[in-house]
Amino acid sequence: METVPNPKTGSFIVLLLLCSTQFIVVLDTTVVNIALPAIQQALDFTPQNLQWVANAYQLMFAGLLLLGGRIADIFGRRKLFILGLILFSLASLAAGFGLSEWELIAARVVQGIAAAIISPAALSILTVTFPQGRERDRALGVFGAMAGIGAVAGLFLGGILTQFLGWQWVFLINFPVGVVIALLSLVYLEKQPGLGIEKGFDLPGALTVTTGLVLLVYTLVQTGERGWSSLWTLGSFGVALLLFILFVVIELKSPAPMVDFAIFRYRRLTGANLIAILAAGCIGGTLFLLTLYLQQALGYSALETGLALLPFEFATVFAATFSARAVTRYGVRVVLPISLTVYAAGLFLLSRVETDSSYLLILLPGTLLFGLGLTGSGIPLTIAAVSGVPHSQAGLASGLISTTQQIGISIGLAVISTIAASVTANFTGIVPAKEAAVQGYQAGFLTAAGFAAVGVVLALVLLREKKVPTEPVIAEQLEEISR
Template identity: 40%
Template sequence: MNAARTQKGRAAPRVPRPGAVLAALAAAQFTVMLATSIVNVALPQIRAGAGLSDGGTTWVVNAYGLAFGALLLAGGRVADLLGRRRVLIAGLALFAVASLAAGLAASPGVLIAARAFQGFGAAAIAPASLALAMALFPSGSGRGRALGVWGAVSGAGGAGGVLLGGALTQAWGWPWIFHSVAVGAALVLAGVVALVPRTAAGQRAGRFDLLGTVTVTLALTCLVWGLTTARGTGWADARVLGALGAAAALLTAFAVFERRRPDALIPPRLFTTGRVAAGNVLMALLGSVWIALFFFLPLYQQQVLGSGPLATGAGQLPLAAAHVLGASLAPRVSRRIGATAAVTAALLTEAAGLLWLSRISTDGSYAADVLGPSVLVGLGLSVAFVQLTALAVDGVPPQDAGLAGGLVNTTRQVGGAIGLAALTTLAGSVTAHAAGDRLPLEALTAGYRTAFAVSSAVLAATAVLALLLNRRAGARATAPAPRRASGPEASRLSRLRLNR
């Protein structure tokens, strides 16, 4: 019988090329990152058009980040158990519908609720798409190239969101930033259905850890809510302290529960190589600076340099181009100088760019104060992101790939929430202290300079930590396995164990 025919005589379906499948999965990741940043430039217009208060405007951003960060672990585990392709398709469908609802929202409550449902969809998309990509390229240079693509679209989505948000807001109004995301998500959904094969399913062994999932989701919800609320009310607010205390108690309870459960949400086998923990710690620190960068840089361009929404978005293009270039070169750099050296050099490069940004002034310009640092930051950020993502999924058992993807996205999101809350509080304090003897714009710029300087110091410390953690993880991974006894010695040891 012809091999191109099935048993029923029909032509066998054509299997798409891995490159086409990877493109569809990367487009899903791009959509998630785009929705994270696309509203930043348009917030003043959204506030006026939707009738939002100051607090409501903040929650247009926070509702998405809160739902996304809190549900990533659950989304990753559900993808492992129910099938990654199925969960990815469901997440994209929910994401598209929620985006359309946000653009059509006639009241603040509907808009904020739609943003939360966007976050729910994103929490399914991000870990499922990453797990499918890692299954497509299990090891070797192919995985390096896949992670390079992943890093490129992640950075391009973040920077491209600022550009697209400014252009659409200025041309057609703020609802179109959500309509465009809805259309994009629908196109990506069609691409995933057409290109990702049905055989790309998750491992269905094991049961869903409902208790652990509910506990850690509530803990992350309290943590992210407390951190985002602290940006506006301060760290001493009773609600902030209560939320952070509840998060600490729930995380402690989660750790106790997980030690006794055979099907734990975060099983110990996930950390057997020693690299997963190191990758997630470093990714959290990188995220604390990454998200804050895309918050402060557009503010400086608009509030101090006086750029409009479109010009501010266009100003992100060099950073995005540097990010794409760095991500494409990351696998080659890693092979040439080693993964540890690549991570360290990337973090130091980004730290240098942020240190350069800490010299911004009120009478500066985009060309003198923003362009050069943006290129350095984009190059360093992209290489670090690619290498740390690879580290966080290295050696993970296939049945836990979705969970590993959810975990590394969670640490980046939670790290970003912590960093943004801390840096905005610090910048606000510096601005308030400087307001007494400086002009308003000078005081504002002083706060931004402080945020960039502290971000640079955090990344320099992260580079040192990367050396220590990678060295320890490498030593653990290459340590010789304990010698197993055999023959008479094995019999003697067996008798000793039985007699204890």
């Protein structure tokens, strides 16, 4: 049995709860960035430890998503969703009242663990709640838009909260919101059992893949400090690879695998996950460099930076509505390459920034295209990744696409920021410092545009089906699988 909306209220309240949750989970990946200088001053953070206020959350979030999705399938999505919200709210409260470096970092670790439970549970609840076709596409469109809106809203709200209420409120604001959503979920989501632990839980597989993912993300985070070619970096990548190989061996022999590799027979799911790594790779690095460019090159304040990115947020909202309807009418294979092309165009335009670029001529059109392409591609990717998958594997499919997106963000941030730093270092001493930094930003934005361009090619090659199968086809597939 699956989670369904309470018939007294219909699916609208369910969608509102899920989207609100997705918003605060993604918000917390960026809201802290602008507050970091204030946090450093208040808690006397060392420069080396300060980065872990942001990285600790990302590390746990990305590393545990796959496990979180599978646990939701086994123990029940509604139960895990509510427990995750409670844990997230309490961790946010602890972060807001943190009095030392390690108290705050520990709270961020717990926040990341909770987010890894919430996010795939929310997406799988949505997948099994809304029927295949137009209704689900629109629901996924709104849900997907929350990722782009949350990421940019984090930058905007982070500036406002830090400037007017204090850095603590970038965390404390989550507590009342999370508690309210958890309470409403108890009322509006019906309690339905999961698959059950009696069918087996693949503990060795869970440990190996989770350890491998955490190590991979940790290594990517550390490349900026240790370098890509250092013995430590290469060794850590090697250990992560061995863990993934061991995981595959374990899964192939396990009677109750954590990841049933038969799920990859769905061509759309496999292709969507590969493309998602590239598409998501553009996000983290681009927003990171864009924030630095606005503040360091153009001299914007934290609040002005948030305001400058508001058009980007509006573009993501518009694209959410357009993209979901377009997928329903024209199919993923038409909408996705077009959206990725718009994505690449916006990033290419941003790569033309100078030390005194015009906001209206370069930044505004560049960020608008970036926002349109971000959500315009994210929604068809999510639809392709979960459509046609049996309900019993909805949590796994949701965990997979969420994991690849978060891993993509980590890879993109590491690669793009490293390239930007390297180019800046090459120009340092030859040109003024600000111009050297801008050269690095240009290279980073151009790299992101390259990621999106490769995504266009993969979308044309890997997603050849014209449209998502209709509901009768899905029913036939599920009946065939049950046999």
